[in-house]
Amino acid sequence: MLMASDMTLGFLGILRETPKIFSKNVRLMASLTLLNLLLLSLFFLSNVFSTKPFISDLVNKAFLIPVTDPKSTEFAYLLIGLMQDLRVFIGLEWTYAIVITATSLFFSTATIIASAATHGGESLFFKELLLSSLKSLKRPFFTWFYITLLGLGYSFLVLENLLPMMLIIQQPIASKALLITIGILASILYNYLGVIWALAFVISVLEEKCGIEALGKAAQIVKGMQLLGFGLNIVFTVSSSILFQALRLMTIKQSTVLPIVIGLLVVNSICLVKMFWWMAYTVFYYQCKETQGEEVESQDRILYSKVPTAPILNEP
Helix, strand or coil: CCCHHHHHHHHHHHHHHHHHHHHHCHHHHHHHHHHHHHHHHHHHHHHHHHHHHHHHHHHHHHHHHHHCCCCCHHHHHHHHHHHHHHHHHHHHHHHHHHHHHHHHHHHHHHHHHHHHHHHCCCCCCHHHHHHHHHHCCHHHHHHHHHHHHHHHHHHHHHHHHHHHHHHHCCCHHHHHHHHHHHHHHHHHHHHHHHHHHHHHHHHHHHCCCCCHHHHHHHHHHCCCCHHHHHHHHHHHHHHHHHHHHHHHHHHCCCCCCHHHHHHHHHHHHHHHHHHHHHHHHHHHHHHHHHHHHHHHHHHHHHHHHCCCCCCCCCCC
């Protein structure tokens, strides 16, 4: 277990080491960053412009339905059109979510591989990075799937305990205070648990492990150092939350271009923060390996030594 002073020095050391990854291989990291931002911007703009007509149509029909005679044919046409627009809108949003998730998984994997190669002093070309990320994408996908299930389970557990208390407390001020308190506590615990989940994702990229096996390996090597990862998660959560608040400016009605520009800036900024976070977690992974890697490897060797092997027979 590291002391508090060692934890602080280790946390600051990760934050100092992470930018060095970019400076050590500017060409590789810049190419990866620019491609990530370019694709993300294209997806964001395509989503905005493809859904905007349906949103306008939905709003107009939603205002007309209450003032239209329910027995008229116009009411039926409005209702049918509203349902059709709603189905198309939901379909577009689901497509956008799937594309963004797949792109995020790929670039998260590529960022970790590039960070690991640069941290280890290895030379890696951009084309090799993309091919390596595609080949190893299966393991991170399975780990991401397990992490998503764990996150959903945690969210349902929090809601299951929160909703009964909200129904019991009738006073608005008390219920709001309870909601804020539980929300903060749940977020803190989520970020603490997320250390193992994020580290498991890094392990699934850099090692031949995925899913439950990667989660187990993460819990094994992070012993005594989980507060370092917790600090990284808090920094990432606070930074992302501040940037998400800027999305409220997208509701500005005085201009049609300004909200889109603000949305692009916020989305790209969050993307950069996430890339920095994965770079920091790659450095954190190697710190965990250096601190407890020898113990983990010795345990693995002991396990392997217990596996019986058949005697080798000499050939005549």
